[in-house]
Amino acid sequence: MAAGVMGVPAAAAASRAGSTPTGADPVQRGLDALVRSDGVPAALASVKERGHRTRTYTAGVGDLATGSKVPWDGQVRIGSNTKAFTAVVVLQLVGEGKIGLDTSIETYLPDLVRGNGIDGNRITVRHLLQHTSGLPNYVPYLSDDVRPYTPRELLDIALQHDAVFAPGKDWQYSNTNYVLAGMLVEKVTRRPLAEGLDRRVIERIGLRHTYFPAHGDVRIREPHPKGYYQESPGSPLRDGTELDPSWAWAAGQMISTNSDLNRFYTALLSGDLLPAEQLRQMRTTVPAEYFGPGARYGLGIVSRPLSCGGRYWGHGGSTTGYETRGGVRGDLRAAADIAVTTQPSDKGVMERVDGLVDMALCR
Template identity: 75%
Template sequence: MGKQARKKLRPVAAVTAVAVMALSALSVRAPSVAAATGPDTVQQNLNRLVRSDGLPAALASVTERAGRTRTYVAGVGDLATGSKVPRDGQVRIGSNTKTFTAVVVLQLVGEGRVGLDAPVDTYLPGLVRGEDIDGRHITVRQLLQHTSGLPNYTEHDDLQPRPYHPRDLLDIALRHKADFAPGAKWAYSNTNYVLAGLIAEKVTGRPLAQEIDRRIIQRLGLRHTYFPAPGDVTIREPHPHGYHRESANGPLRDITEMDPSWSWAAGQLISTNSDLNRFFSELLRGRLLPDAQLAQMRTTVPADYFGRGAGYGLGLVSRPLSCGGVYWGHGGSFPGYETRGGATEHGRRAAHIAVTTQPTDKTVMERVDATVDEALCP
C-alpha cells in the first residue's frame, strides 16, 4: 500500500484490541469484481466478499438519480447467534467523520468566523507547540487538507480502551517531531482533525457533537446518524457486529463494543450507508455549504494514499470512475468496520458499502472499491 501502509491493530489488555490505526480510507482501484452486469451485480459482489473472501458481513446502499435507494446485505450479523444482517444497519463510519467536521469548519468560514488561511494560533493561542511544531505557522486550510506536517497521534501510541478528551489526543501527537514543514507536502494525520474540531468548539462555544448534529444531521434528516458520547461503547440501533483478527489465520473476535472517544472529530460518528449517501449527495448539491466554500472543499491535491488518481480536498476525496469522471466521498476505518463510497457530480448517484472487519488483504479492498465503482457506473 505504499508509504502510507495501513497500521495494524495492536493488542491491549486481555479482552480487546487497541483502537490504533490510520482512521483512513486506503484503497487501490481494481478494474472489476464480477463479470455479471445488471441490477444484481452489487448483490453478487457482496456475496463474493462473504463466501470467497471470508468477511462476516457486507452491506450496501445505492441511491439512483431519481432518489430511489436499494439496500443489500450478505453474510451474518452476529457470528455467535447466526442472526441476519440488518438491512441498512448502523456501523462505525470512521474517517467519514472528517467530512462532517470539515463541513462545520467551512460553514464557520462562510459565516466569517473562521479564516481558512488564518493560523491555528488565531483560535487556539499557544496550544500547538512541539519539536518543529508551531501553531503560528499552521493554517486552518492545512489542517483540513492534511498538509500541516503534524504527526499522526494514532501512529505513535497504544491507545487504551477508556474515554479520552481531545486534548489528550493532541498531547500524544505533540510528544513527537513534525513530519515536515507546514505546506511542504501531503500526509494523512488524524491530529489535523482533532485540531479542526477544537477550533470549531472554541469559535462556537459548543461541543463539536452538538454542532454536527445541529448543522448537518438535523438539517438533512439523517435519522440514523449520531455522535456517541465518550464512554458509550454501544451502537444504538440494529447493527451487524464488528470483528477483528489478531493474525491472518486467527479467529474473528467480536469488538463491536468500544469506547470511540479516541477518534473524536477524526472518526467517532455512527451512521448507515443510506444516511451517508444522503449526506454526500446533499453536500455536493450545495445544501450544506455556500458555493465558495464548496469550491474550496473540492479543490484537491494529489493523494495516491487513497488510490491511483485520487485527490484530497478539505475533508473530501475524489476518485476516478471507470466510466469517466470522478466520485466524491471519504471512506472510513474503525476497528471492526470498513466503509467505502461516495456520490457522483451534483449528487446524482450515490453508493456506500460497509464490511464488518478490516480486511488485511489488499485484493479484498480492491474488490470493495470496485463494487462501489460498478454501483456508480450503471
C-alpha cells in the first residue's frame, strides 16, 4: 500500500443528468455534508427512478494529493456486494438441478469442512448463503500484511477456530460462508468463479464496468477515486487504492460502479437473473440487525425498511478504502447506490449514508 499522509479538502461537488439545481438537490447536499462535516475524501451516488433517467452525483476530490476531480460514476471496490453476485450464480445452478439448496456442503466438497464443532455433513448450501452455518469468520485472523491468499488458505484459517453455533440455530455474518460458496461453484462447474460471474451475470445483463479482478491484480482498471484508510481512529488518511483483494475472494473481491450496481439489483429483483422459485428462496429472510434496525438477510441479499413504507433490497460492502450502500425498492420504482472513499471509524457517518439512500429511494 502507498502510505502518504493526507489531509481532507474542502468540498467540491457536482451533479449530472437532471434539471434540479445542484444546491437544491437533497442527494447532492447530503454528499456535500459527508465531505464537509464528516471528513470523507469523496462521495459518489447514482439514483435511477423508473421511467426517468439516472442522476449521477459526486462530491469531494478523487485524489487528496492532487485535488483531482472525482470521476463521474467512477469504479470502486464494492466489497460484500460481491456476495449477492456469488449467490446468484449458486442459485442459478440450483435452478439447473446441479446444486441442492438443502443438500450438505459435504456432498460437493467432501472431507473439507471439518473442525471443532464443525461438520460439513450438517451445513447446507442454504446455511452458507444465509449466514446460518455457524462457521467462524476468518477475517479477524488474517495477518496485518496484505498478501495474496488462496480460497483454501482462507478456509483453513477459519477452521482453526470453534464453531460459533450449530448450523441453522442462529445467524452471524461470516465471509467464510461465501468463500465456501465460491469453492462450490468451481467444483460443480469445473470452471473459475470469475468465468461464471462474467458469463452468468455480468455479460448477461450488460454490466460494462463490473469485474472480478484476476489473482494478483491490485489495480482498478477504469477511472476511479482513490480509496483511503486509517491505521487507527484519528490517524491520518493513507492511500489504500491498490491492494490484492484475494483476501475477500467470493465474499468481497469485485469492482463496479454505482450505476452498474443499480442495474444489477434492479435486474435481480425484476426476475432477469433467476427463475421465480430461486428468487423467492433468495428473498426468504431471517432477522439480521447487524445491518441496522429492521434489517433481514435472505440468500446473499439484505432487506431493509424504508421510512416511506415498504422495503428495499441490496447488500452493501465494506473494504479497504471504500464503503458502498444502496439497493432497489421492492416495487422497483427506484434504485440508488452511494459510495464513499474511506471506511469511517465513526459509525454515525455510515448511518448518514444509509439515511441518504433511504431519502433517495423515498422522494
